[in-house]
Amino acid sequence: MLHFAEKAEEDVQQIDFDFLIDGELLRVSVSNHMEEKGISSETVVEIEYFEKHPAPTPEGSLLHDDWVSSVQGLKDRIITGSYDNTVRMWNTQGENLMTLSYHSDPVKCVSWIKKDGETSLLVSGSHDQTLVIWEVNEEKQTYQALHSCRGHARSVDTVAVDKSGTKICSGSFDSMIKIWSAVPGTTEDKSERIEDQHKKKIRSEKNQPLTRTPLLTLDGHREAVSSVLWYKNNEVCSASWDHTIQLWDVESGVQKSTLTGTKVFLSIAHSESCGLLASGNADRHIRIWDPRSSEGTVVKSSLSHHNGWVTTVDWSRVNPNQLISGSYDQTFKLWDIRSPKAPLYNMSGLGDKVLTVNWNIPELLLFGGADNCLHVFRSAEIIPR
Numbered sequence: 095m096l097h098f099a100e101k102a103e104e105d106v107q108q109i110d111f112d113f114l115i116d117g118e119l120l121r122v123s124v125s126n127h128m129e130e131k132g133i134s135s136e137t138v139v140e141i142e143y144f145e146k147h148p149a150p151t152p153e154g155s156l157l158h159d160d161w162v163s164s165v166q167g168l169k170d171r172i173i174t175g176s177y178d179n180t181v182r183m184w185n186t187q188g189e190n191l192m193t194l195s196y197h198s199d200p201v202k203c204v205s206w207i208k209k210d211g212e213t214s215l216l217v218s219g220s221h222d223q224t225l226v227i228w229e230v231n232e233e234k235q236t237y238q239a240l241h242s243c244r245g246h247a248r249s250v251d252t253v254a255v256d257k258s259g260t261k262i263c264s265g266s267f268d269s270m271i272k273i274w275s276a277v278p279g280t281t282e283d284k285s286e287r288i289e290d291q292h293k294k295k296i297r298s299e300k301n302q303p304l305t306r307t308p309l310l311t312l313d314g315h316r317e318a319v320s321s322v323l324w325y326k327n328n329e330v331c332s333a334s335w336d337h338t339i340q341l342w343d344v345e346s347g348v349q350k351s352t353l354t355g356t357k358v359f360l361s362i363a364h365s366e367s368c369g370l371l372a373s374g375n376a377d378r379h380i381r382i383w384d385p386r387s388s389e390g391t392v393v394k395s396s397l398s399h400h401n402g403w404v405t406t407v408d409w410s411r412v413n414p415n416q417l418i419s420g421s422y423d424q425t426f427k428l429w430d431i432r433s434p435k436a437p438l439y440n441m442s443g444l445g446d447k448v449l450t451v452n453w454n455i456p457e458l459l460l461f462g463g464a465d466n467c468l469h470v471f472r473s474a475e476i477i478p479r
Contacts, residue, residue: 110146112430115139119433147416149439150428150459150471154188160200162462167455168206173216174468175201181218183230186458188470192230196239196303198222202251207276208259217243217262217276219250225264226303227278239303240278245311246270248318256324261309261344263330265319271312271332273344283307312342314349321362325385333359333373341385353383353392361406368414370394370431374404380419382431395434399427406451406461418459420448426461426469441471 113120120127125135133139160177171191172184177200183192199221207215212233219225225243230236248267255262255276262274282304317335325331329350330342339353339362358376365372371383380397402422410416416438420426424444427437446464453459459471 111143112146114142114432117432119430121433121436147428147430147438148474150441150473153458153470153472155467155469156184156188156190158182158462158466158468160466161464162450162466162468163200163202164204164450165452165460165462165468166205167452167458167460168209169455171209171214172455172460172468173204173206174462175204175218177201179220181216181228183214183216183232184468186455191232192235192237194218194228194230194237194239196226196242197224199249202249203253203264205253205255205262207255207262215259215276215278217253217255219253219264219266221249223248223250223266225250225253225262225274227262227276227306229278238301241306242303243272243274243306243308245272245308251318251320252322254323254330257327263322263324263344265322265332265334267318269313269315269317269319269334269336271315271319271322271330271342272308273310273312273330274306274308279304279306310344310347312344312347312349314340314342320358320360323362323364325364331362331364331371331385333362335359339371339373339383351385353385355381360403363407363409363417365409365414365417367409367412372407372409372417374407374419374421376403378402378404378421378423380404380407380417380429395431397429397431397434397437399435399437399440400425402447405447405449408451408453410453410456412456418451418453418461420451420461420463422447424448426451426459428459428473444469 158176164175170186174182179197181194197220201218201220203219214230216228223246226239227241229238246266250266252265262276264272283306315334319334321333323331328344333339335358337355341350361374363372373381378400382394384392400421404421406420415430417429426441428439429437448463451461459473462468
């Protein structure tokens with residue numbers, strides 16, 4: 095604490111600091127840290143200090159009609175997917191701008207494709223085995239399901255859009271990964287079977303999305319695919335219940351490499367700033383991986399503090415050391431990877447399991463789950479050190 099006796103009390107400014115020794119945040123006394131690390135008391139230790147990241151502050155909760163399975167922010171907009179079969183669009187003030195309906199079963203994943211002025215393109219995946227590409231016009235307050243992407247045999251649990259906004263990657267409980275075009279078109283890839291149309295009780299032909307089939311199927315996992323992301327321009331990374339993370343070349347359709355764990359992978363996230371992968375696992379741990387490593391092991395560290403399945407993780411877009419996680423233990427945590435034994439902050443008391451987190455908007459921490467709410471926390475930004 096900085097204190098100047100000659101100043102009035104109201105002028106005194108309190109600044110909290112964190113301390114770094116050999117790349118690890120200090121969470122015990124210096125003497126205890128040196129003892130734990132086997133460092134002699136006569137050794138000169140260099141200590142770096144910097145301003146501590148302030149605690150996130152709650153902004154509010156946005157109520158849904160069922161579980162919130164997925165969330166993603168973009169600029170001043172947020173989209174959510176829910177077990178009530180809908181996709182919702184919100185502004186960052188918490189107003190529900192639009193509710194999109196077409197799926198016949200719970201929506202399991204959502205992603206932005208692009209936002210251009212008042213018009214947005216989105217994609218959602220559902221337990222109904224399809225993905226839907228949506229066009230939303232905020233000025234006219236209208237939306238349309240442009241394409242129904244068909245090809246998966248079970249629930250579509252994860253979706254990601256490449257940087258160019260032209261390709262979609264999806265992962266399913268059928269253990270398959272599929273690549274789709276994200277560019278709206280005017281023709282169907284193939285007609286739906288008549289019995290499918292009758293079974294789904296299609297309302298009117300003119301309002302139905304055009305059927306789209308995958309450009310490519312990547313078959314390599316033995317169990318459900320829980321999470322996918324675009325690793326590079328033409329590379330996809332996938333995580334599975336089969337205890338593996340796989341890296342794929344989309345151009346050739348070839349599996350490039352495999353990272354093998356000991357438990358089910360539930361979520362993965364990639365940091366562009368530090369190049370690392372974070373995985374949420376069924377053994378309650380978050381693991382940090384370096385897919386570029388040529389060493390015997392690519393697990394750099396494990397973050398251990400959750401008491402249930404770690405269902406979801408996401409990196410900060412501005413700080414290469416920070417990430418957030420959510421778990422079945424009903425908590426949401428903010429981490430610095432230099433402090434593997436304890437999170438920076440622990441947000442608890444949510445009342446039910448956390449299913450999704452997102453940190454696309456740097457100042458907003460978003461998380462939702464089985465309490466039917468999207469919770470919004472504000473994160474003050476400090477220059478990363």
